[in-house]
Amino acid sequence: MEKLTKITQPIFLIALVIGLLIVLKGFLIPFSYGLLIALIIYPICKKLENKRIPRSVAIFISIFIVMLVLGCVIFIFILQIKVLEKEIPELLIRFNVFLSDIQKWLVTNWGLSIIEQDNLISSTEKNLSTNIGKIITGSFSIAADTLFNIVVIPLYSILILYYRNILVDFVSALFGEKYIKNIPAILSETIHVYYNYIKGMVWVYFIVGILNSIGLLLLGVDYAILLGMATAFMTIIPYVGIIISSILPISLVWIETDNILYPLGVIGIFSIVQYLEANIIFPYIVGKQLGVNALVSITSIFIGGIIWGMSGMILFLPFVALLKIISAHVEILKPIHRLLNIPK
Numbered sequence: 001m002e003k004l005t006k007i008t009q010p011i012f013l014i015a016l017v018i019g020l021l022i023v024l025k026g027f028l029i030p031f032s033y034g035l036l037i038a039l040i041i042y043p044i045c046k047k048l049e050n051k052r053i054p055r056s057v058a059i060f061i062s063i064f065i066v067m068l069v070l071g072c073v074i075f076i077f078i079l080q081i082k083v084l085e086k087e088i089p090e091l092l093i094r095f096n097v098f099l100s101d102i103q104k105w106l107v108t109n110w111g112l113s114i115i116e117q118d119n120l121i122s123s124t125e126k127n128l129s130t131n132i133g134k135i136i137t138g139s140f141s142i143a144a145d146t147l148f149n150i151v152v153i154p155l156y157s158i159l160i161l162y163y164r165n166i167l168v169d170f171v172s173a174l175f176g177e178k179y180i181k182n183i184p185a186i187l188s189e190t191i192h193v194y195y196n197y198i199k200g201m202v203w204v205y206f207i208v209g210i211l212n213s214i215g216l217l218l219l220g221v222d223y224a225i226l227l228g229m230a231t232a233f234m235t236i237i238p239y240v241g242i243i244i245s246s247i248l249p250i251s252l253v254w255i256e257t258d259n260i261l262y263p264l265g266v267i268g269i270f271s272i273v274q275y276l277e278a279n280i281i282f283p284y285i286v287g288k289q290l291g292v293n294a295l296v297s298i299t300s301i302f303i304g305g306i307i308w309g310m311s312g313m314i315l316f317l318p319f320v321a322l323l324k325i326i327s328a329h330v331e332i333l334k335p336i337h338r339l340l341n342i343p344k
Contacts (some may be wrong), residue, residue, distance in 0.1 A: 021307050029311045030149050034156025036318060038164075039194040041066055045161055059161045063154055182329040189325045193290055197318055200289030207285070208232040208277045215269030219262055221253050231270065246270050283317075290321035293342045 021028065041062040048058035160167065168187065172180050213228030221227065227249045246266070254263045279298065287297030300320045304312030324340040327333035 018307065025308055029308060029315070030152045031156050032315050032319075033149070033153045033311070035160055036194065036315065037066060037153065037157040038160040039191055040198055041157070042161065042164075042191055043195065055162060059158055062161070063158060067154075186325055186329055190322060193321050193325060194318065196289040196291075197286060197321070200286035203289075204277065204282050204285050205232045207281055208273055211273045211276070212270065215273065216249060216266065219253060219265050219269070221249055221266070223252075227252075278313075286317060288342065290317065290324075291342060292317070292320055292324060292340050296320060296340050 044065065045055075045058045045062040048061060049055055053061075168183065172183050209229035209232030211228075212231050213225045216224035216228050231246055231249065250263045250266045253266055254260070278301075283297035283301055284294050287294055290297075292300075297317055297320075300316045301313050304314075304316030306312070308315065320340060324337060327337035327340070
C-alpha cells in the first residue's frame with residue numbers, strides 16, 4: 001500500500017499542476033511573459049538604479065528600450081507590407097493567368113467544364129458565407145486578446161520590477177529557513193540563465209536567416225540575404241510574422257520568373273527551415289544556452305504546445321531552466337536536476 005501511495009502521489013501532483021496550468025492559463029500566460037521580460041531587463045534596471053536613478057524612472061527606461069526593439073521589428077513588418085503593396089497589381093495579373101491555366105488544365109485532364117468549376121466555387125463561397133459570422137467573432141476575439149496582452153504584459157513587468165523586494169521576501173518565506181540562504185544564488189543564476197535565453201534566441205534567428213538566405217540564393221531570388229534574414233527575425237511575431245514576411249519573397253520570385261514552381265520552391269524552403277528551427281535548432285541552441293539537455297528541451301516544447309499552444313512552446317523551456325536551477329539547491333529535487341542537466 002505504501003509503494004502504491006509513493007507512485008500515485010507524484011502522478012496526482014503532476015495531474016494537479018497540469019490542470020491548474022490549463023484552467024488558469026488566461027492569467028498565467030500574460031503573467032509569465034511579464035515575468036520573463038522583467039527578468040531579462042532586470043540587469044539594465046539594476047545598473048540604472050546603482051547610478052542613483054529612482055526605481056520608477058529606471059523601470060520606465062528599461063521598458064522603453066524593450067519597446068524600442070519591438071518597434072524596430074514592427075517597422076520592418078510595415079516596410080515589407082509597403083513593398084508588397086507596389087507589387088499587388090502585377091500579382092493580381094499573375095494570379096488571374098494562373099487561375100485561367102488551372103481551369104484549362106482541369107478541363108483537359110479531368111473533364112471538369114468551366115460551368116462545373118464555377119458552380120463548385122459558388123457552393124464554396126456559400127459555405128464560407130454561412131460561417132463568416134463565426135470567423136468574424138473569432139477574429140475579434142483574437143484581436144481583443146492581443147490588445148489585452150499588449151497592455152497587461154508590460155504592466156506585469158513593471159509591477160514585478162517595482163515590487164521585486166516584496167516578491168523575494170515572499171519566496172524566501174515560502175522556502176523556509178532551511179533554504180533561505182540559497183535564494184540569492186537562485187535569483188542570480190535565474191537572471192543569468194534568462195540572459196542566455198535571449199542570446200540563444202538571437203542565435204536561432206541568425207541561423208534560420210542564414211538557411212533562408214542560402215535557399216533563396218539557390219533559387220536566384222534578388223535580395224536573398226536581406227529577405228532571408230528579415231523573414232527569420234519576423235518570426236518573433238507568432239503566426240502573422242512568418243506569413244507576411246514570406247509573402248514578399250514568394251511574390252517577387254513569381255513576378256521575376258513567371259513560373260509557379262519557383263514560388264512553390266520558396267514555400268518549400270521556408271517550410272523545411274521552420275521545421276528544422278522548431279524541432280532541432282531551437283531546442284538544441286536555446287537548450288544549450290539554458291543548460292538543459294536536448295531531450296528535455298524538445299519534450300518541454302511539445303508539452304508546452306499541447307497545454308498553452310504557441311505561448312507554451314516559448315515559455316515552457318525557460319520554466320524548465322528555472323526548475324533546473326531550483327532543483328540544484330533543493331536536496332529533495334536533486335534527481336530532477338540530474339534529469340535536466342546536460343551530460344558532460
